[in-house]
Amino acid sequence: MHFSIPDTQECREENGSTYIAYNIHINGVFHCTVRYRQLHSLHEQLKRDLGGSTLPPFPPKKLLPLSPSQTEERRLSLEKYILQLSQDQRVLNNDVFNGFLVSAQNETQRAGGSQDEKVCSHIHLPNELVYYFALFLVKKEENDLIVVKRLQDFESPYISQRCVKGMHRIVLRKNYWDPSIDLEVMNDCVGLNLLYAQTVQDVERGWVLTNREIQRQLAALQAKGAKKEYMELARALKYYGYLQFQQCTCNFPKPNTPVLISAGNRELNFRIECEDGSVKEGNFKVTRGRNVNLELSFEYLMSREDMRWVTVTSPQAVLMSMCLQGMVQELLTRKRGHKVRTPSKRVRKGSLSYMRRDGSSTQVTLNHTGENLPMDGATQSPIGELSLSRLSERLSDLNILDNRPHSAMRTNGEAEPSTVENDAFNIMSDNSLP
Known part of the structure; x- marks a missing residue:
């Protein structure tokens, strides 16, 4: 997961005074706008919860108003701080951290509406299958469906959909890569319905390879309502279960x-x-990868002793990287004999004192489900389960490293794009692959 603060904005208080706020982006997408003192309040609460000695140092406070160069220096320092926080798995799993991010998103958008995390229970999906599915933000263009991103634990589905341009929807899709898991999911009628609905759509938009005869058979099964038979036929087809991205460019076998x-x-x-x-066509089993804004690069063994970097340029580069990380975690979980966590095994405790940008505070409970952060000065707000699944829980063994200072300045004064290198693939051997 990649956090960045690419820019700032000048905001105005009700009394007319101004202050500098920092725009936090997560995986390349704008998430919220916060002040320095809000991040400092978060840091203090994390220190009490996790221990100060294990957290990165927080950028020091300045006594006098900041000059433009000092503002830029603070932006870089805060970006480095929050990036280092996100490298700590304890922080990603911490309810105070996640509660802060969802509260900040609510305040930034000043929106109402419910979190709608309990969609799986509303459709009566069993607890043991909940984490096989996740909410995704998708965009419909003509006859194509573009998956924009998977919603994280700290994102409000309502706000995430409202703050993007174009016709976007929130959809529930499966969130695993091992086709054998289908057999477990299909034993439940709700799980079967979810897989069936997604597969029908994937076949109709051409993501699954078919011919006229296969299309005829699938149409006949669909007309009869034979969902399990439809799935059994579809699961044997090429590209079943694949997530297709928009057409893009790469440097293999030649540039562009x-x-x-x-x-x-x-x-x-x-x-x-x-x-x-x-x-x-070619299939790449990735050994190591890195993501730079709109580019995804991964190292691949072309032939004996010939290791090359393949670079893909795409607006969905971050999503591709997240998919690869999910595949790695799934392999590691299977290799170690671990099972997918269920909601009943998750424990929330305590509360978050969320400081708003105007300096007022509200107490946010972390052990209930309910509405989002109130904006009317109320003293308590339950936020509960913030989305269907926690990416941080499923990436507990991944190590995302930054090989150079983020947003370093080029000689022309422009910001150098940050690089996130994913070394998770380095801990996998041939024995990890099926």
Whole structure:
């Protein structure tokens, strides 16, 4: 997970005075705007909860108003601080940290509405299957469906949908990559319905490879309402269970090559259209990856002793990186014999004292489900379960490292794009693969 503070904005108090606020982006998408003192309040609460000696140092306070250069220095320091926080798995799993982010998102958008985390219980999906699914933000363009991102634990579905441009929807999709898990999910009628609905849509939009005869068989099964038989046939088809991205470009086999990429079955699938109209494809099982804004690069063994970096340029580069990390975690979980966590095993305790930008505070409970942060000065607000699943829980073994200072300045004064290198793939050996 990549946190950044790419810019600031000048905001005005009700009394007319101004202050500098910092825009936090998560995985390349704007999340919230906060003040220095709000982050300092979060730091103090994390110190009490986790111990100050294990947290990164918080940027010191200045006594006098900041000059433009000092403001930029503070932005870089705060960005480094929150990035270091996000590298600590205890912080990502911490309810105070997640409660702060969802409260800050609510305050930034000043929106009402419920968190709607309990969608799985509303549709009566069993607890043991809840973490096999997640909420996704998708965009519909003509006949295509573009998956924008998976909602994180600290995101309000209502706000996330409202603050983006275009026709976006929140959908419930499966959140695993091992096709064998289908068998467990399909034993439950609600799980079967969810998989069936998603598969029908994937077939209709061409994400699953079919021919006329297969299409005829699938249509006949669909007309009869034979969902399990439909799924059994679909699961045997090529690209079943793959998430298809928008067409983009890569540097393989040559620079600026148009490519259609799908993620599934623990690999990235590349399809390249040749000059003669034929389509060539290759499957990449990634060993190491890094993400730089709109680019995803991964290291691949082309041949014996020939390791190369393949670079993909796409607005969905962060999503691709997150999919790869999910595949790795799934393999590690399976290798260690661990089972997927259920909501009943999650324990929330205590509360968060959330400081608003105007300096007032509200007490946010962390052990109930309910509404979002009230904006009317109320003293207590339950936030409860913040989304369907916690990415942090599923990436507990991943180590996302930054190899250089974030937003370092180029010689022309522009910010250098930050790099997040994912070394999770380094801890996998051939024995980890099926």
